[in-house]
Amino acid sequence: MEFWVNQTFNGVSYAALLFLLGGGLTLIFGVMKIVNIAHGSFYLVGGYLGVALVAATGNFYLALLGAALAVAAGGVILERVFLRAVEGDDLRQMLLTMGIALFFQDACLLVWGGDPFNLRGPAYFAQSVKLGGFTFPILRLFMIAAAGVLFVVLWWFQEKTRAGAMVRAAIDNAEMTEALGINVPILKMAVFGLGAFLAGVAGVVGSAFMGIYPGLDFEILPYAFVVVIVGGMGSLSGAFVAALVLGLLDNFGKALFPEISYFTLFAPMAIVLAFRPTGLFGRA
Amino acid sequence: AAEKPPIKIGFIAPKTGNFAQFGLDMLNGFKLYLSEIDYMIAGRKVELIEEDEGATPANAVTKARKLIEHDKVQLMGGLLMAAAAYAVAPVVQEAGVPLVITVAASDDLTQRKASKYLARVSLTGGEHGHVAGDYAYRKLGWRKVAVIAMDYGWGHEVTGGFQRVFEELGGQVIQKIWTPVITTDFGPYVASLKPEADGILDVVTGAASIRLIGELRKAGVLDKKKVLAAGTATDETLLTALGDTALGVLTFLPWSQALDTPENKRFVERIKQVTKKDYVGFSGAINYGAAMWIAEAIRQVGGDVENKEKFFQTLRATEIKSSPRGPIKIDKYGHIIQNIYIRRVDKVGNLYQNTVIETYPSVSQFWKYNPEEYLKQPIYSRDNPPCRHC
Amino acid sequence: MDVAATRAPMRLVTGLAVALVILAGLAPVLPSYVVILMTEGLIYAIAAASLDLLLGFAGLASLGHSAFFAVGAYTTAILVTRHQASFGAALAASIVLAAVASAAIAILVLRATGIYFMMITLAVSLCAWGLAYRWVSLTGGDTGIVGIPRPRVPWVGLASGTLSFYYTVLALFVVCLALYLLLIWSPFGKTLVGIRDSESRMRVLGYNVFLHKAVALVVAGAFAGLAGSLYAYYNGFVGPSAVDLAHSMQFVLMVIVGGPGTLVGPLIGAFAITFLEKMVSVFTERWVMVLAAAYVVTALWAPRGMLGLLRAAR
Amino acid sequence: MLRVDDVHTYYGDSHILQGVSLEIPRAAIVGILGRNGAGKTTLVRSVMGFTPARRGRILFDEAEITRLRPYRIARLGLCVVSQGRQIFPSLDVAETLAVGARPKPDGWTVEKVYELFPPLRARAHHPAGRLSGGEQQMLAIGRSLMTNPSLLLLDEPTEGLSPLYIEAVGHVIRTLQQSGMSMLLVEQRLRFALLYADYVHIMSRGKIVHSSSPQELGRDADVRARYLGV
Amino acid sequence: MTGHAGDGGATPAVQCEGVTRWFGGLEAVSQVSLSLAAGERRAIIGPNGAGKTTLFRLISGEMPVTAGRVRLFGRDITTTPCHRRTQLGLGRTFQITNLFPTLSVLDNLVLAALGLGRTKFSMLRPLWTYPEPRARALETLDTVGLADKRDAIVRTLSHGEQRQIEMALALLTCPRVLLLDEPTAGLSPAESALMTRAIQQLDRSITILLIEHDMDVVFDIVSRITVLHLGRFFAEGSPAEVRQDPRVQEIYFGAGEVTAC
Numbered sequence A: 001m002e003f004w005v006n007q008t009f010n011g012v013s014y015a016a017l018l019f020l021l022g023g024g025l026t027l028i029f030g031v032m033k034i035v036n037i038a039h040g041s042f043y044l045v046g047g048y049l050g051v052a053l054v055a056a057t058g059n060f061y062l063a064l065l066g067a068a069l070a071v072a073a074g075g076v077i078l079e080r081v082f083l084r085a086v087e088g089d090d091l092r093q094m095l096l097t098m099g100i101a102l103f104f105q106d107a108c109l110l111v112w113g114g115d116p117f118n119l120r121g122p123a124y125f126a127q128s129v130k131l132g133g134f135t136f137p138i139l140r141l142f143m144i145a146a147a148g149v150l151f152v153v154l155w156w157f158q159e160k161t162r163a164g165a166m167v168r169a170a171i172d173n174a175e176m177t178e179a180l181g182i183n184v185p186i187l188k189m190a191v192f193g194l195g196a197f198l199a200g201v202a203g204v205v206g207s208a209f210m211g212i213y214p215g216l217d218f219e220i221l222p223y224a225f226v227v228v229i230v231g232g233m234g235s236l237s238g239a240f241v242a243a244l245v246l247g248l249l250d251n252f253g254k255a256l257f258p259e260i261s262y263f264t265l266f267a268p269m270a271i272v273l274a275f276r277p278t279g280l281f282g283r284a
Numbered sequence B: 001a002a003e004k005p006p007i008k009i010g011f012i013a014p015k016t017g018n019f020a021q022f023g024l025d026m027l028n029g030f031k032l033y034l035s036e037i038d039y040m041i042a043g044r045k046v047e048l049i050e051e052d053e054g055a056t057p058a059n060a061v062t063k064a065r066k067l068i069e070h071d072k073v074q075l076m077g078g079l080l081m082a083a084a085a086y087a088v089a090p091v092v093q094e095a096g097v098p099l100v101i102t103v104a105a106s107d108d109l110t111q112r113k114a115s116k117y118l119a120r121v122s123l124t125g126g127e128h129g130h131v132a133g134d135y136a137y138r139k140l141g142w143r144k145v146a147v148i149a150m151d152y153g154w155g156h157e158v159t160g161g162f163q164r165v166f167e168e169l170g171g172q173v174i175q176k177i178w179t180p181v182i183t184t185d186f187g188p189y190v191a192s193l194k195p196e197a198d199g200i201l202d203v204v205t206g207a208a209s210i211r212l213i214g215e216l217r218k219a220g221v222l223d224k225k226k227v228l229a230a231g232t233a234t235d236e237t238l239l240t241a242l243g244d245t246a247l248g249v250l251t252f253l254p255w256s257q258a259l260d261t262p263e264n265k266r267f268v269e270r271i272k273q274v275t276k277k278d279y280v281g282f283s284g285a286i287n288y289g290a291a292m293w294i295a296e297a298i299r300q301v302g303g304d305v306e307n308k309e310k311f312f313q314t315l316r317a318t319e320i321k322s323s324p325r326g327p328i329k330i331d332k333y334g335h336i337i338q339n340i341y342i343r344r345v346d347k348v349g350n351l352y353q354n355t356v357i358e359t360y361p362s363v364s365q366f367w368k369y370n371p372e373e374y375l376k377q378p379i380y381s382r383d384n385p386p387c388r389h390c
Numbered sequence C: 001m002d003v004a005a006t007r008a009p010m011r012l013v014t015g016l017a018v019a020l021v022i023l024a025g026l027a028p029v030l031p032s033y034v035v036i037l038m039t040e041g042l043i044y045a046i047a048a049a050s051l052d053l054l055l056g057f058a059g060l061a062s063l064g065h066s067a068f069f070a071v072g073a074y075t076t077a078i079l080v081t082r083h084q085a086s087f088g089a090a091l092a093a094s095i096v097l098a099a100v101a102s103a104a105i106a107i108l109v110l111r112a113t114g115i116y117f118m119m120i121t122l123a124v125s126l127c128a129w130g131l132a133y134r135w136v137s138l139t140g141g142d143t144g145i146v147g148i149p150r151p152r153v154p155w156v157g158l159a160s161g162t163l164s165f166y167y168t169v170l171a172l173f174v175v176c177l178a179l180y181l182l183l184i185w186s187p188f189g190k191t192l193v194g195i196r197d198s199e200s201r202m203r204v205l206g207y208n209v210f211l212h213k214a215v216a217l218v219v220a221g222a223f224a225g226l227a228g229s230l231y232a233y234y235n236g237f238v239g240p241s242a243v244d245l246a247h248s249m250q251f252v253l254m255v256i257v258g259g260p261g262t263l264v265g266p267l268i269g270a271f272a273i274t275f276l277e278k279m280v281s282v283f284t285e286r287w288v289m290v291l292a293a294a295y296v297v298t299a300l301w302a303p304r305g306m307l308g309l310l311r312a313a314r
Numbered sequence D: 001m002l003r004v005d006d007v008h009t010y011y012g013d014s015h016i017l018q019g020v021s022l023e024i025p026r027a028a029i030v031g032i033l034g035r036n037g038a039g040k041t042t043l044v045r046s047v048m049g050f051t052p053a054r055r056g057r058i059l060f061d062e063a064e065i066t067r068l069r070p071y072r073i074a075r076l077g078l079c080v081v082s083q084g085r086q087i088f089p090s091l092d093v094a095e096t097l098a099v100g101a102r103p104k105p106d107g108w109t110v111e112k113v114y115e116l117f118p119p120l121r122a123r124a125h126h127p128a129g130r131l132s133g134g135e136q137q138m139l140a141i142g143r144s145l146m147t148n149p150s151l152l153l154l155d156e157p158t159e160g161l162s163p164l165y166i167e168a169v170g171h172v173i174r175t176l177q178q179s180g181m182s183m184l185l186v187e188q189r190l191r192f193a194l195l196y197a198d199y200v201h202i203m204s205r206g207k208i209v210h211s212s213s214p215q216e217l218g219r220d221a222d223v224r225a226r227y228l229g230v
Numbered sequence E: 001m002t003g004h005a006g007d008g009g010a011t012p013a014v015q016c017e018g019v020t021r022w023f024g025g026l027e028a029v030s031q032v033s034l035s036l037a038a039g040e041r042r043a044i045i046g047p048n049g050a051g052k053t054t055l056f057r058l059i060s061g062e063m064p065v066t067a068g069r070v071r072l073f074g075r076d077i078t079t080t081p082c083h084r085r086t087q088l089g090l091g092r093t094f095q096i097t098n099l100f101p102t103l104s105v106l107d108n109l110v111l112a113a114l115g116l117g118r119t120k121f122s123m124l125r126p127l128w129t130y131p132e133p134r135a136r137a138l139e140t141l142d143t144v145g146l147a148d149k150r151d152a153i154v155r156t157l158s159h160g161e162q163r164q165i166e167m168a169l170a171l172l173t174c175p176r177v178l179l180l181d182e183p184t185a186g187l188s189p190a191e192s193a194l195m196t197r198a199i200q201q202l203d204r205s206i207t208i209l210l211i212e213h214d215m216d217v218v219f220d221i222v223s224r225i226t227v228l229h230l231g232r233f234f235a236e237g238s239p240a241e242v243r244q245d246p247r248v249q250e251i252y253f254g255a256g257e258v259t260a261c
Ligand SMILES: Nc1ncnc2c1ncn2[C@@H]1O[C@H](COP(=O)(O)OP(=O)(O)OP(=O)(O)O)[C@@H](O)[C@H]1O
Pocket: D011, D012, D014, D016, D034, D035, D036, D037, D038, D039, D040, D041, D042, D043, D083, E155, E156, E157, E158, E159, E160, E161, E186, E188
């Protein structure tokens, strides 16, 4: 019993981490149809900035906000200066984000050196709450909460504001969207900024959980993509379900059959894609 | 005497990518010694040509070719990744240039795939495993051990060496968990560690080690049991990030920043001036030693490195009585014989350190076994030795 | 025969012939490191051009192309180190096996189109890496397969020197180039472009779109296998890094940097990227930045790749 | 309301509009006729700012809009029903109608659009790209109406519609006109244009070659034969 | 299998039997049965969304039927893939223009001309050494009157010009049965008349099924009209009969003030 409760909890919190990683990517991917290779870099920069800000201010939440806003600002600038110029060309956009990712990889190495950091959250992150005989580490609870908030923000953005639909319209047909009086350039900047913001949040929260070090950017990228791909491009609920399924699968896979732990993440992806090329919830 | 041209040494280490810091530490250590002797050995200037190992072995091979054919180096050093070392070795051997591996740890480089012009002054996984197995059985009194190890060469070899010695003494390895090299969440692995184990062998390195040890601490494993970890799991460069979580973890490695010898203290002082950091990584220390040893060999041939055969024979015969990590010499397969220390993570004042609590002097890569017989067995791997008590 | 239509191709052939003569004639006087890099450039050029058939011509943006490259490389590595296969046999086997592998993959991936195709081939790439990494008995796992000797070439003998191996690769490159040119000028090449523009229209015109795409994948796979085989000889070893995502990306980058759908562009792209990566690192530790800048600049200011840039300059 | 003054427009090097001038009074419907490739769509695109005129001026309510970005132009109260529908395939019908909506008292609402084109109501949550050709045309018209423009540019709004809906569109045009909206109506259906336009221009090779009232054009078989081929 | 004996010996060119297609919960085409004699020219009319285009897609094999059978010259082609049906002599145009936008007009036509030959698989001989497809393409280019646009990139053509190429592509597949989906939509009256004449003058042996909202065109080309409504067969008859049918007027023609002949 304890095993199952603990492992389920672990699985859910891991799913939260996956969703944190993939959330911003889903947005940028689904709404703007950009394969954003630089997503991992946003995460990395967010994490490093978080470490620096925690050291400077001593307040985790201040650091979280500050780092995420800084990354968002960076994202806005990137969109405005670079991505705007290659609009509408999937491959060239990917190439550009790849270049940006390489740049940040090296820049972070230059600024923060190669030693790993551990982002220290508030002291209570190291503690656990006891509930009905089970213990739940607070850090993991916090991750779940963060993922929850993130989901709500994204859901609100896509469902309750017209902005999501506007951007999708703009991707389909920018001219016609403008002709409806929609300021497409600002909108794209905002969406990309939001995506970067989410990556920054993920970077700070993720660093509190697993530390931060060079190379992490390209290490987490496949995880972020797996969530988006399995869920179905642009489907928020898809990403949510995918994160949950993958989190639990990975967790129980590791715990029960450690032999297959290489495949717990990528095998489901291959299977899903073989039967539903558009992902679980994607529409063609 | 007529001015002789400089001795050219090529050095391949990662300068970009995930292991850039490692490469930088390697170079810092190596160059620290060279600068102490003003880049002059036996009256000849030394020219160090650095090349980036890059992210893939293919890169390292191209760089090695460049050093050989373009720069015409007389000796090649460095190499961090085992795969890169395996790939570079045949290329360098074919050209007849001596290769001194200063980090890459895979057993077979100096065992079943040993080659003529190759020497290694770092360490191997197997030899470390042997020491750990002995220590766990005799000193820690463990009888049942659970292993959690990274699923690649280093993990396999440390685990294999450990298991062989430990089980021959009478212990039992009752669980082996192989974790993918990139593992973001160790929670489930830690939760499934068998409770009946007397202790845990941890062969996870680098940043992942921070996560694993943190998880072991959170799950209470570290409060109940001892954890014996392969040295780089608590490398000095990780100590800040590890913080209090690692206190009490035992590790084994041929060096520690806290090693209390005059040579080491002097080295630590000097390297700190270079890096401006409180903590000195182990790769800096062993590369410093490597440079010492290479320089000594060159001195012994009077700077005549052009006579390849003689130079290389001298290189292999060279001994250093006192380096930061202790005495160094080379066995006839080209691998180093050196002390291995058992260390414990402690907090002294505001700083953490790996306190040396036990020394295994002059350890051979073959432990106490007969080399010829040892080499008849296949290399340690996931299933060798097989897990008979799992 | 339409004379006007042959004018541009003839110009292209002349240009290429001149370039080849330069490549062949210059090698003996160049520093050996440059020749080494030119060898690598030629090998990557074969691979990049094969990806261009898919990406630039058929509109199939494959992020898993390194899988076929790696099939060729591993085949050669295994045959040469364990079965002492001859150069010809290893080449042939690599080509055939890579083609077979891509035929098998084709069935899986061709259901998806557009950005989904990108994603599913990315998944293929991840899985292929897993195989190379974990199927230790076959691939040697992490350390890969080492000790592949340089090939013994008919009429030349052992191509162990930098120059003799370079000329061997160059000769094969010329053969590939000729085949590529014929292919893109052929009716089949035209159908690939049609598929890129509109699959549904192609079907209604009587084309078996799936078959054409599958054939394209197989042909591209075969060429990639050939390049992979040469790569194994070139490096003397093969490891999982030949299959990883970064390697696939590198192919894509070469194609885009050079200009997709132009065939010649990717050849230039392959050389440019190879030299950039290996040469700049000699001069500066910040070569990753230089590389990053190169990508960004090309993406931004060379709308049709470097080839387009050249045309615009004229 | 709209004044187009000696406009020249290019696609790259090709000079398409070669000095077009016309005027649309308030609450008037101005028809444009002409053979395929005459430059009608290009004129509409120039007014909307998609392909800004290289020479000449376009004034809307006395304000110059020649080189404004399309969304700025749209916010002044212009909207277009583009030729070839220009549907958003990844939006559904309801989203498409909502996305550009600029509500106005007594203006168009989703409900009114559904009343005008009942098939859209039944398909409210279908992806727009899956609609039939005619349904897409209805959606394109509805989408533009939702922005409640004061000047509507209609580029062949009846293409693909069945006679019944052509009539419905005709009625809407009348009602809109009565409520004070102006329209530029590009149309191939001569009869439709003659019935609804207050004034017609015929374009040929990027120039306006004939302007008259629809009645006059209806009588002038010669002009029709010369410029329209009927 | 050949035609039924009772049909007077002639096998129908196209035969639909209870053809049905569901999209999720929507029955777009419902139990439609239709038979066209070889050489017959028939129009399908019906309100927007009646299922006309979907029926075309089912006949041409662009999407599979949910139920029912489709026959071409007596041969059951219900499960035959799209491209095979083209090879069997079925050609079609698209209502929503579907061309190769980045290619030149000539290349568009050459691709169409290659579609049926075996040369399309030739990989080692340049296209310009095959004179035949090119000659046919040029010939067709003349017929649709776009010879001066030969080298223009299709994307840059006006809407109406693209519609004309749409027709040209279909003709180049040498169809024995031609499905035309609103061929004159977007054409100016003059071009429309030209197009109508071109269709009229097609070889009489070609069976034509035409979707069209312009009654002038319909009257000029066909001798029979089938009316679809809500995916179902609604009425059938000669143009005049259908025109007079009050039920058809109600669902389709309306008062007819703008479209009356
Ligand atoms: N993007 C473009 N690039 C170059 N030329 C173009 C482009 N778009 C249109 N043209 C050319 O401009 C001319 C006018 O085109 P336009 O679309 O304005 O005609 P139109 O009168 O609307 O015709 P239709 O009735 O067929 O819609 C045509 O000859 C066309 O080939």
